[in-house]
Amino acid sequence: MRFAVVGAGVIGEVHARLIASLPDEAELVAVVDLDQSRAAAIAATSGGEAMNELEKACAREDVDAVSICLPSGAHAAAAITALRAGKHVVVEKPLDVTLAAADRLIDVERETGLTVAVISQRRFQHASAFVHQAIADGKLGRITAGIAESAFWRSQEYYDSGGWRGTRALDGGGALMNQGIHVVDLLLWMMGEPVEVQAYADRLAHERIDVEDTVAATVRFRSGAIGSILATTSAYPGRPVRLSVYGDRGSAVIEHEDLAYFHTADGDPAFGPSDSLSVDDAHREQYLDFIHAVRDARRPLIGTQDARRALEVVLGVYESARTGRPVQLTGRE
Numbered sequence: 001m002r003f004a005v006v007g008a009g010v011i012g013e014v015h016a017r018l019i020a021s022l023p024d025e026a027e028l029v030a031v032v033d034l035d036q037s038r039a040a041a042i043a044a045t046s047g048g049e050a051m052n053e054l055e056k057a058c059a060r061e062d063v064d065a066v067s068i069c070l071p072s073g074a075h076a077a078a079a080i081t082a083l084r085a086g087k088h089v090v091v092e093k094p095l096d097v098t099l100a101a102a103d104r105l106i107d108v109e110r111e112t113g114l115t116v117a118v119i120s121q122r123r124f125q126h127a128s129a130f131v132h133q134a135i136a137d138g139k140l141g142r143i144t145a146g147i148a149e150s151a152f153w154r155s156q157e158y159y160d161s162g163g164w165r166g167t168r169a170l171d172g173g174g175a176l177m178n179q180g181i182h183v184v185d186l187l188l189w190m191m192g193e194p195v196e197v198q199a200y201a202d203r204l205a206h207e208r209i210d211v212e213d214t215v216a217a218t219v220r221f222r223s224g225a226i227g228s229i230l231a232t233t234s235a236y237p238g239r240p241v242r243l244s245v246y247g248d249r250g251s252a253v254i255e256h257e258d259l260a261y262f263h264t265a266d267g268d269p270a271f272g273p274s275d276s277l278s279v280d281d282a283h284r285e286q287y288l289d290f291i292h293a294v295r296d297a298r299r300p301l302i303g304t305q306d307a308r309r310a311l312e313v314v315l316g317v318y319e320s321a322r323t324g325r326p327v328q329l330t331g332r333e
């Protein structure tokens with residue numbers, strides 16, 4: 001599959017490198033950035049032609065799929081441009097920063113019948129897949145509770161470094177929308193449909209940003225299970241992400257890439273740290289899933305509906321923190 005990567009920043013460089021690392025499955029034919037020198041730097045190492053307009057890349061017949069690596073609030077519009085040009089799409093998390101934008105993208109995805117995958121690479125880590133399967137097999141019994149913890153440190157320089165970071169319009173939020181959404185997606189994948197959230201959020205350790213750097217929330221799930229989310233970028237020096245899932249016959253804890261704890265009433269399977277997969281390798285696995293989904297005309301493991309659900313939780317948390325009230329999550333079909 002021939003790709004154009006749009007957005008030659010931090011994650012665009014990773015996408016380009018991953019595509020180049022799959023020579024039997026993928027080829028990088030274009031790299032696009034408003035700042036063409038950034039696109040050129042990536043093209044020089046990973047291949048493809050450097051360009052400065054998404055529309056020009058979309059007009060190319062040798063592009064089958066477009067990878068959107070732009071600031072978050074520009075995701076849906078760029079994905080729609082690519083879909084309308086007949087290209088399949090890989091879009092970075094979050095899907096966009098509003099449900100209205102996300103829904104516009106989902107409408108065009110349905111209309112065109114093309115494939116859209118949304119990056120949430122941690123689902124592809126072995127520990128996450130293992131715990132998800134254990135839950136599906138009933139090994140943890142009735143799932144009662146889960147905790148998603150994303151306690152990072154981001155310096156003031158980080159927020160000052162890019163025009164869009166920490167802005168409501170393009171970042172859409174702070175510690176939860178940008179960083180915490182990874183582990184929120186994992187929590188939802190493990191625990192099922194969320195129906196209500198209640199939250200607090202604040203900016204405690206940074207200046208000149210109009211978004212939160214610390215947020216805590218409680219989630220109620222359709223199953224009756226109760227979850228807890230902590231996302232912060234003000235926890236110096238920062239800790240690995242951590243997901244805990246508890247049931248009445250077993251418990252599992254994932255820390256960073258590893259299964260840190262697993263115990264069930266049936267005994268523990270052999271599963272050690274040697275089975276872990278790095279975040280980059282997981283990203284590559286997600287690319288392979290996307291390529292194979294297009295080839296086999298099946299859904300990718302993480303599609304727009306999953307990403308919309310994570311986005312709805314994030315936005316529900318913000319609304320609850322703002323109003324001081326619980327927020328119902330209704331989803332969209």
Ligand SMILES: NC(=O)c1ccc[n+]([C@@H]2O[C@H](COP(=O)([O-])OP(=O)(O)OC[C@H]3O[C@@H](n4cnc5c(N)ncnc54)[C@H](O)[C@@H]3O)[C@@H](O)[C@H]2O)c1
Nearest residue numbers: 007008009010011012033034069070071072092093094162
């Ligand atoms: N999956 C992950 O682990 C992960 C990690 C980091 C970032 N991300 C996501 O990737 C996205 C980009 O983040 P980043 O850190 O790479 O940002 P960045 O600021 O490093 O890069 C964004 C690039 O987009 C370019 N750009 C902006 N508007 C453009 C336009 N209209 N046309 C062409 N180019 C344009 C900028 O010039 C810049 O080079 C964000 O949505 C972020 O949430 C995901």
